[in-house]
Amino acid sequence: MTADTFRIGLAGLGTVGVGVIKILQTHADMIAARAGRKIEVLAISARDQGRDRGVDLSAYEWTENPERMAGDPRLDAVVEVMGGSDGPALSLVETALKARKPVVTANKALIATHGVRLAGLSDQTGTPLKFEAAVAGGIPVIKALRESFAGNRLNAVYGILNGTCNYILTEMRRTGRNFLDVLEEAQAKGYAEADPTFDIDGIDAAHKLSILTALGFGVKPDFPAMKIAGIRHVSAGDIDHAAELGYRIKLLGVARRLDDGKIVQSVEPCLVPEGHPLAAVDDVFNAVFVDGDFMGKEMLVGRGAGEGPTASAVVADLIDLVRGDRGPSFGVPVDDLVTATWAGPADIISGFYLHLNVLDKPGVLAAVSAILRDYNVSVEAMIQRGRNPDQPVSIVLTTHEARQADIDGACAEIAKLPQVTGSPCVMKLIEI
Amino acid sequence: MTADTFRIGLAGLGTVGVGVIKILQTHADMIAARAGRKIEVLAISARDQGRDRGVDLSAYEWTENPERMAGDPRLDAVVEVMGGSDGPALSLVETALKARKPVVTANKALIATHGVRLAGLSDQTGTPLKFEAAVAGGIPVIKALRESFAGNRLNAVYGILNGTCNYILTEMRRTGRNFLDVLEEAQAKGYAEADPTFDIDGIDAAHKLSILTALGFGVKPDFPAMKIAGIRHVSAGDIDHAAELGYRIKLLGVARRLDDGKIVQSVEPCLVPEGHPLAAVDDVFNAVFVDGDFMGKEMLVGRGAGEGPTASAVVADLIDLVRGDRGPSFGVPVDDLVTATWAGPADIISGFYLHLNVLDKPGVLAAVSAILRDYNVSVEAMIQRGRNPDQPVSIVLTTHEARQADIDGACAEIAKLPQVTGSPCVMKLIEI
Numbered sequence: 001m002t003a004d005t006f007r008i009g010l011a012g013l014g015t016v017g018v019g020v021i022k023i024l025q026t027h028a029d030m031i032a033a034r035a036g037r038k039i040e041v042l043a044i045s046a047r048d049q050g051r052d053r054g055v056d057l058s059a060y061e062w063t064e065n066p067e068r069m070a071g072d073p074r075l076d077a078v079v080e081v082m083g084g085s086d087g088p089a090l091s092l093v094e095t096a097l098k099a100r101k102p103v104v105t106a107n108k109a110l111i112a113t114h115g116v117r118l119a120g121l122s123d124q125t126g127t128p129l130k131f132e133a134a135v136a137g138g139i140p141v142i143k144a145l146r147e148s149f150a151g152n153r154l155n156a157v158y159g160i161l162n163g164t165c166n167y168i169l170t171e172m173r174r175t176g177r178n179f180l181d182v183l184e185e186a187q188a189k190g191y192a193e194a195d196p197t198f199d200i201d202g203i204d205a206a207h208k209l210s211i212l213t214a215l216g217f218g219v220k221p222d223f224p225a226m227k228i229a230g231i232r233h234v235s236a237g238d239i240d241h242a243a244e245l246g247y248r249i250k251l252l253g254v255a256r257r258l259d260d261g262k263i264v265q266s267v268e269p270c271l272v273p274e275g276h277p278l279a280a281v282d283d284v285f286n287a288v289f290v291d292g293d294f295m296g297k298e299m300l301v302g303r304g305a306g307e308g309p310t311a312s313a314v315v316a317d318l319i320d321l322v323r324g325d326r327g328p329s330f331g332v333p334v335d336d337l338v339t340a341t342w343a344g345p346a347d348i349i350s351g352f353y354l355h356l357n358v359l360d361k362p363g364v365l366a367a368v369s370a371i372l373r374d375y376n377v378s379v380e381a382m383i384q385r386g387r388n389p390d391q392p393v394s395i396v397l398t399t400h401e402a403r404q405a406d407i408d409g410a411c412a413e414i415a416k417l418p419q420v421t422g423s424p425c426v427m428k429l430i431e432i
Numbered sequence: 433m434t435a436d437t438f439r440i441g442l443a444g445l446g447t448v449g450v451g452v453i454k455i456l457q458t459h460a461d462m463i464a465a466r467a468g469r470k471i472e473v474l475a476i477s478a479r480d481q482g483r484d485r486g487v488d489l490s491a492y493e494w495t496e497n498p499e500r501m502a503g504d505p506r507l508d509a510v511v512e513v514m515g516g517s518d519g520p521a522l523s524l525v526e527t528a529l530k531a532r533k534p535v536v537t538a539n540k541a542l543i544a545t546h547g548v549r550l551a552g553l554s555d556q557t558g559t560p561l562k563f564e565a566a567v568a569g570g571i572p573v574i575k576a577l578r579e580s581f582a583g584n585r586l587n588a589v590y591g592i593l594n595g596t597c598n599y600i601l602t603e604m605r606r607t608g609r610n611f612l613d614v615l616e617e618a619q620a621k622g623y624a625e626a627d628p629t630f631d632i633d634g635i636d637a638a639h640k641l642s643i644l645t646a647l648g649f650g651v652k653p654d655f656p657a658m659k660i661a662g663i664r665h666v667s668a669g670d671i672d673h674a675a676e677l678g679y680r681i682k683l684l685g686v687a688r689r690l691d692d693g694k695i696v697q698s699v700e701p702c703l704v705p706e707g708h709p710l711a712a713v714d715d716v717f718n719a720v721f722v723d724g725d726f727m728g729k730e731m732l733v734g735r736g737a738g739e740g741p742t743a744s745a746v747v748a749d750l751i752d753l754v755r756g757d758r759g760p761s762f763g764v765p766v767d768d769l770v771t772a773t774w775a776g777p778a779d780i781i782s783g784f785y786l787h788l789n790v791l792d793k794p795g796v797l798a799a800v801s802a803i804l805r806d807y808n809v810s811v812e813a814m815i816q817r818g819r820n821p822d823q824p825v826s827i828v829l830t831t832h833e834a835r836q837a838d839i840d841g842a843c844a845e846i847a848k849l850p851q852v853t854g855s856p857c858v859m860k861l862i863e864i
Contacts (some may be wrong), residue, residue, distance in 0.1 A: 015665070023726050033650075033764045034582045058516045132580070138727040140572075140580030147562070148572030150466045151455045151747030202526060280712050294455050295570040295744040298734030301709060308726035315583030315726075327755035332465045 005038040006322045008070035010060075011092055012081035013046035016106050016133065018053050020079060021312025025055070031315070035322035039315075043069055046082075077102040077321055079314060081133075085109035097121040104308055104317040106133035108333050112207035112223045115214065115393055116337065119329040129329045130317040132368065135208040136161060136286045138309025139302040140316070144290070145215040146331040152292030156256035157216040158354065158430070161208045161267075163284035163304045164192045164199035164213030165231050165251040169239070169269075169281040178236045185430040190398035191284060201230035202251065202267040212288070214330050214410035216255060219340035227266040233425060234269050238355055247271035248279045248355070262343040271353050271398075271429045278430075295350040331348040343406035353379065353408050356395045356414060357421045362389045368395065371417075377402040388404060392421060397427060437470040438754045441501030442492075443524055444513035445478035445485055448565065451743025452511060453487050455833050456462045464748070467754040471747075475501055478514075500528035509534040509753055511746060513565075517541035531562060536749040538565035538742055544639035544655045547646065548769065551761040561761045562749040565642040568593060568718045570741025571734040573750070576722070577647040577718045578763040584724030588688035589648040590862070593640045593699075595716035595736045596624045596631035601701075602669070602714040605680065610668045610698050623716060624629050632698040633662035634683065641685030644720070645697050646762050648687060651772035659698040665857060666701050672786055673828040677813060679703035679785070680711045684862065694775040703785050703830075710862075726859040744852040777837035782813065783861035788827045788846065792820045796851040798828065803849075807842040809834040824853060830861060 010017055010276065024039055032038040034062050044057060045066040063069060066088055069078045078096045080103060082089045098121060105111065111118070113133050122129035132142045136159070145157070160166050164186060171182045183200065186192035198204045206228045212399050214221040231251050242249050252270045257263055272279045277299050281287040286304025291297045329339060340409040358364045365384070370380060382397040399407070411424045442449055456463065456471055464470040475499035476489060495501055498520055501510045510528045512535060514521045521542050528535050530553060537543065543550070543563050554561035564574045570589070577589070592598050596618060602615045615632065618624035638660045644652040663683050674681050684702045689695055704711045709731050713719040718736025723729050735741035762769060777790045790796045797816070804811060814829040831839070843856045 019726070026583045026725075027583060027585060030585065030650075031583060033768050034761070094690045138730060140576050143580055144572050146700040147752060148575055148748045149744070150751045151463060151744045152458060153459060153462065218462075267617065277712065281708065293450070293458075294740035294747075296738075296741055298570060298732070300732050302586070302730030306728075306836065309728055311725070312581070312583045313798060314581045319582045324756065325757040327468070336465050 003081050005040050006035070006076045006176060007040055007042040007074055008318065009043040009045070009063065009072060009075045009078045010041050010081070011045045011066035011069060011078060012083065013053055014081065014083070014362070015307045016310045017046070018055055020081065020314050021055050023311050023315045025236060029180065031319065032341065035319040037322050039322060041404070042074060043072065045069065046099055056064060066092045067095050067162045068309065070099045070101050075101065077104060079318070080105040080107060081314065083107055083109070085113040086302055090114060093118055093129070094121065095431045097125055097127050100125050100127045101322050102128045104130045104314055105320065106131070106289055106314055108134040108204070108207040112210045112221055115211065115221045116217065116334055120334040122329050123333050127356035128321055128325060131211070131316050132321065133310045133313035135211050136288060137302070137304040139286055139288060139300045139304060139308065139310050140313070141212065141288045141300055142215065144300060144328070145212065149290060149292050149295055150331065152294050154216045154257065155291040155293065157212050157288065157290050158252055158254040158255070158256070160250055160278060160281055161205040161253045161304065162199055162251060163286055165205070166282065166286070167191045169199070169234065169249055172236060173239050173243070174269070176236055176240070179232060179234060184404040199230060202228040205251060205253045205294065206267045207367070209255060209265065212253070213255040213263065214337065215427070216288070217340065218292070218332055219261055219263065222240035222340060222342070226343050227264070227268065229268040231269050235393060238425060240384060242271050243353065243396055244273050247429065248274060249427070254430070256346060257418065258343055261341065263340045264343040265287050269427050271417060273431065276430065309320065311345065345408055346403065348404035349401050350404065351401055352399045353429060354399070355428045356397055356398050357392055357423040359419045360391055360393045361419050365416070366415050369416055370411070371410050371413045375406040377406055377410055386403060397407055411416055435473050436465070438508045439472055439474040439506055440750065441475040441495065441507045441510045441525070442473050442513070443498035443501060443510060444515065445476060445511065446515070447739045448489055448513040448742045448746065449478070450485050451739035452513065452746050453489070455482055455743050455747045457487070463751065465821060466560060467751040469754050471750055471754060473603070474506060474716055475504065477501065477775045490707060493772050495694065498524045499527050502531050502533050507533065509536060509750065511750070512537040512539060515539055515541070517545040522546060522653050524710060525550055525561070525853035526553065529557055529559050532557050532559045534560045536562045536746055536753065538563070539641040540566040540636070540643065544653055547643065547653045547762070548766055552766040554761050555765050555767070560753055561816045562752065562757070563761070564749050565742045565745035567643050568720055569734070569736040569738060571718055571732045571736060572745070573644065573720045573732055574647065576732060577644065578759070579728055581722060581724050582763065584726050586648045586689065586723065587719065587723040588686070589644050589722050590684055590686040590688070591711060591720035591755050592682055592713055593637040593685045593736065594631055594683055595718055596628065597637070598714065598718070599623045599716045600632070600685065601663060601666065601681055604668060605675070608668055608672070611666060613663060618692050624647070632664060632802050634660040637683060637685045638699045640695065641687060641699055644685070645687040645695065646769065647774065648722070649695055650767045650769055651695065654772060654774070654845060657697070658773050659700065661700040663701050669826060672856060673787065673815060674785065676815060676828055678706050679861065681707060681859070682710060686862070689774055690779060692772065694779050695772045696775040696780055700860065702862045704862050708862065777840055778835065781833050782836065783833055783863065784831045785859045786829050786831070786843070787857040789824055790827055791851045792823055792825045793851050793852065797827070799849050799851070800846055803842050803845045807838040809838055809842055
């Protein structure tokens, strides 16, 4: 078996790269039995050669320029875990595919941004491009969509795709503290980056969702088309009000197909009913919920990030490569991916949650209600807590199904009312 | 593409077989795009040719003896969905593999009983044998264990593997009714068979678990070695008491590896803490929980039976075949599967739930407590409801971690006490 070792070049020695080395070192024999050949790291590359990463790297060849791995005839595949949608990661993956060198990557930004072009190169050269680790870490959702659910026409794919946001929202709910307090704590614990923008503003989840949408619906990933809202504006009060109404607030990536074939695609905080399986997915856990016409509803839950889970997904892709995995990166050849018609505010129908800050003056409820009525929005439940004449109070309400465009129109008018302070906070209700 | 159609013979036209036909008819073009070739049914076989099954079968060749499909050179694969661990199903699969005809089966009894021999044939002849649909219907757990989690050494695989039992236990909890009442209702609704033995006595779940154990731990399936208990003896009272103690009763298939390498494998009703993700999996849903050394804990939830979900899994296997799926049936070649050392009562340590029916006489609690103490069993919580001198009452208790052998010994002595009526009911507590 050793004569036939599968040799890889590993570009990137951050958390994921180090995890890959640990798994391949720890489970060398088990993986050889499962894959049918030994898998060994031959060459490594990273920005800083000197740093101590807690693993023994002495057996591996150091490569200053990772792109050189693409042309190294001794390598059976390259693993790209450097990150970044452009720059060295893109050069390496592109050069490798052109040189017919199979690629495994954990790089969601790269695939969300350049996935169609790279998968096209993969199709043309017959060279596998695999990216299980790019979405939801150790949860095998790419494989599930690409292979396990391939006999289904999907109605919806949605889920909790960012562990940092889920941790923050969970802690806010448990402790009643506000967003900034909990963010600081998450940073101290290492659950949030020093610059948390990518996570808390929904960009990371949006990269992942655009990959899921492509796989689930056979459309070209179109990251710029996505509606993205993060969790900065979710207040402790919103979480309280949601609980009182029987919901939990989760940052969800949602892709679903409307009857007319248009596709809704958005990342935004949503209200999930307490009985929904996603409502119980807390802390840093991720979960993906899939609804297909024959399979029905399924959910996959697990750790969406971190050294072990993400590296586990990279190694699974490597074992697939060794076993002879074939089939197109996005489930169908790139030429068969269609350009989606994205649903707009006039197409999207949902129940909504509205939170208004108003001055407690006579007539404010009547004014709000009249505007909602004029936009065909019907109220399902309303909370107004306490009385505080001429001072700020909150009005919270949920609506029956309404058109997004109508809600947007109504909120624009409501914001202009003299008694209303600040912008209304609007979130969708997700029903089972 | 039509010149290169992938043609299958379908043996069995029950729920699953009809589902496979419906999916292949409904999604012919989509599946062709995903698989790279059209997939078409060429020949069918079933016991009763005349029966109306609600699908148009006129395009398919009727085959009286399904085994003849194995030698039909026009067929690229056979799908076995007849069921039964022996007889025609076994003959067909065996003959097909010998003739190098790839096989997809949904037959858990067949794989649990003859899996090693059949996978051995598959290895020898290089002919794929696939059985995603045999365990947990539409939940892709076979693929997850065989491929996605292949870089991990697993600590445990356990789950809710029988929808009928989960429905019955869920309804018992919701309505407070007893087992036989709810079973009758489940039969009327079609959730339980007229002869429900296979489901409610745990046989069906045990077939599935022995397949999961083999895949998860690289051991030969050993169905006769499994400890199996069904749900007949779970009372409405047990469900109540469990709820009061913060648990839900679920029929679980549990496989886990002990520190000394022995493997625990059992199907039995267990108490799952309300915070555990499996506790919220209700009705006919199935779920599998997997704990691996790098990936951490993951859970897959979905429909474990029924036409659509099970057929969806069969079609996924077919698409894999067309794409050129390779790799051994049980994740490693059969020659690498080891003979497990199964854990016995002296090895298994767990918290336990005990329910005793006693006559309310002075000294009964003292006698029970003394026996538990003598067997090194320490009580965590105890419920004794009401007083009813000289009449039957229930004593319910949970223990701290204790050895199964000690619990068994203590219960045998407790059963001999003059104040105790009937056998103690014992169930394990599953911790997160």
